[in-house]
Amino acid sequence: xxxxxxxxxxxxxxxxxxxxxxxxxxxxxxxxxxxxxxxxxxxxxxxxxxxxxxxxxxxxxxxxxxxxxxxxxxxxxxxxxxxxxxxxxxxxxxxxxxxxxxxxxxxxxxxxxxxxxxxxxxxxxxxxxxxxxxxxxxxxxxxxxxxxxxxxxxxxxxxxxxxxxxxxxxxxxxxxxxxxxxxxxxxxxxxxxxxxxxxxxxxxxxxxxxxxxxxxxxxxxxxxxxxx
Amino acid sequence: xxxxxxxxxxxxxxxxxxxxxxxxxxxxxxxxxxxxxxxxxxxxxxxxxxxxxxxxxxxxxxxxxxxxxxxxxxxxxxxxxxxxxxxxxxxxxxxxxxxxxxxxxxxxxxxxxxxxxxxxxxxxxxxxxxxxxxxxxxxxxxxxxxxxxxxxxxxxxxxxxxxxxxxxxxxxxxxxxxxxxxxxxxxxxxxxxxxxxxxxxxxxxxxxxxxxxxxxxxxxxxxxxxxx
DNA sequence: GTATTATGACTGACTGGTCAGTCAATACAC
DNA sequence: GTGTATTGACTGACCAGTCAGTCATAATAC
Numbered sequence: 243x244x245x246x247x248x249x250x251x252x253x254x255x256x257x258x259x260x261x262x263x264x265x266x267x268x269x270x271x272x273x274x275x276x277x278x279x280x281x282x283x284x285x286x287x288x289x290x291x292x293x294x295x296x297x298x299x300x301x302x303x304x305x306x307x308x309x310x311x312x313x314x315x316x317x318x319x320x321x322x323x324x325x326x327x328x329x330x331x332x333x334x335x336x337x338x339x340x341x342x343x344x345x346x347x348x349x350x351x352x353x354x355x356x357x358x359x360x361x362x363x364x365x366x367x368x369x370x371x372x373x374x375x376x377x378x379x380x381x382x383x384x385x386x387x388x389x390x391x392x393x394x395x396x397x398x399x400x401x402x403x404x405x406x407x408x409x410x411x412x413x414x415x416x417x418x419x420x421x422x423x424x425x426x427x428x429x430x431x432x433x434x435x436x437x438x439x440x441x442x443x444x445x446x447x448x449x450x451x452x453x454x455x456x457x458x459x460x461x462x463x464x465x466x467x468x469x470x
Numbered sequence: 471x472x473x474x475x476x477x478x479x480x481x482x483x484x485x486x487x488x489x490x491x492x493x494x495x496x497x498x499x500x501x502x503x504x505x506x507x508x509x510x511x512x513x514x515x516x517x518x519x520x521x522x523x524x525x526x527x528x529x530x531x532x533x534x535x536x537x538x539x540x541x542x543x544x545x546x547x548x549x550x551x552x553x554x555x556x557x558x559x560x561x562x563x564x565x566x567x568x569x570x571x572x573x574x575x576x577x578x579x580x581x582x583x584x585x586x587x588x589x590x591x592x593x594x595x596x597x598x599x600x601x602x603x604x605x606x607x608x609x610x611x612x613x614x615x616x617x618x619x620x621x622x623x624x625x626x627x628x629x630x631x632x633x634x635x636x637x638x639x640x641x642x643x644x645x646x647x648x649x650x651x652x653x654x655x656x657x658x659x660x661x662x663x664x665x666x667x668x669x670x671x672x673x674x675x676x677x678x679x680x681x682x683x684x685x686x687x688x689x690x691x692x693x694x695x696x697x698x
Numbered sequence: 699g700t701a702t703t704a705t706g707a708c709t710g711a712c713t714g715g716t717c718a719g720t721c722a723a724t725a726c727a728c
Numbered sequence: 729g730t731g732t733a734t735t736g737a738c739t740g741a742c743c744a745g746t747c748a749g750t751c752a753t754a755a756t757a758c
Contacts, residue, residue, distance in 0.1 A: 383611045
């Protein structure tokens with residue numbers, strides 16, 4: 243790139259260079275000035291998702307986040323207090339949209355099979371099929387080092403899902419819709435294969451692909467018996 | 471191995487201390503000189519397990535590993551080429567012992583239920599019940615950044631288990647021991663809850679404990695129906 | 699046995715590089 | 729012009745990896 247020579251600072255060529263403005267990145271699309279602050283924030287979060295996903299929390303460099311967002315490093319600090327806040331806000335911003343969908347499930351008293359199939363389809367569509375799966379992976383990956391993230395995710399997502407789903411499954415068990423109350427006691431068993439899918443795709447898919455939708459179908463089959 | 475301890479130069483207590491064996495422990499016991507190379511290596515691996523487990527690959531500092539192992543930083547480099555080699559050797563050293571146990575399973579033609587219960591019991595005992603669970607977590611946690619680790623684990627552990635287990639399950643399905651061939655096609659469904667258990671314990675147990683053995687029992691119940 | 703020399707395992711201060719976070723200078727909006 | 733958003737060179741901390749030096753032990757000499 244070469245901050246290259248100032249137009250020639252000329253005369254006092256003496257200066258090293260002190261390259262002022264040029265800046266514009268290679269393709270230098272002129273920056274918009276204070277375009278839309280909300281857009282800028284979003285651009286930074288987008289770039290952060292990319293970098294954190296690819297390199298993990300410690301491995302990600304804010305210089306790269308800035309470059310990818312088309313922004314100077316200092317700008318990040320106008321929107322986020324520090325690297326950790328950026329990470330936490332990223333997780334929050336990805337998780338929030340699904341929180342609404344959850345309440346949705348509140349329609350009590352759908353049949354257990356419908357509930358479970360609904361949960362798994364939502365999981366495949368809204369998580370496995372989107373960047374959200376990377377966020378889930380990040381939570382597992384960095385959760386030990388960031389208890390705040392794990393706590394947040396448990397409180398805002400997991401505890402809520404369990405609270406909604408358990409009573410429905412309990413009733414279904416009592417009603418004889420389920421062989422027993424195993425699923426009511428351990429709803430974790432329902433999405434366990436979803437977790438496996440996320441990890442498998444991230445780590446082993448290139449050595450041995452896994453047909454996730456088919457596996458989920460097999461899982462439902464085991465839980466409820468063949469066909470619908 | 472073990473150039474082992476010189477018989478104790480004793481008498482001349484005068485020496486700073488030249489504490490022969492003791493060493494370990496906090497209080498600064500004088501270093502043994504070339505004590506047992508195999509022991510030293512093990513001490514470093516132990517310390518590395520602790521530090522990598524607690525802080526992840528990037529977060530772990532070799533200064534701390536050295537301190538914990540009761541060794542100078544330079545000594546680590548006498549036993550391992552660099553940080554990455556230390557990490558890989560750690561994973562290998564933890565995984566190796568179980569590889570033997572695997573072949574063990576080769577006894578073809580045990581009933582499917584026995585196979586599955588055996589697998590899950592082994593998992594609970596040999597992985598969840600030991601530091602090995604932290605290694606599995608590290609593999610998931612760092613696997614994306616260290617494809618070599620993921621590849622190694624897939625090749626040496628996962629692929630082998632699948633190769634052993636699939637034919638048995640297939641036969642069991644044909645024999646009508648299983649409702650269908652779901653488990654033969656996706657044996658991942660068998661240990662999925664084990665993975666959930668590892669992650670739950672690491673991230674959420676402090677907010678909401680999970681009775682893992684009971685969950686595993688419920689899982690077996692779902693796969694095969696109640697009682698034995 | 700004791701004295702002397704040789705060996706190499708071990709040490710830890712140091713180097714070179716990296717990167718989160720800062721802030722004076724700059725560019726723009728008005 | 730004034731005020732504000734943005735920039736990016738810079739700083740300070742941190743850490744993987746190095747290497748000149750130390751010293752317990754071993755080898756050899758006596």
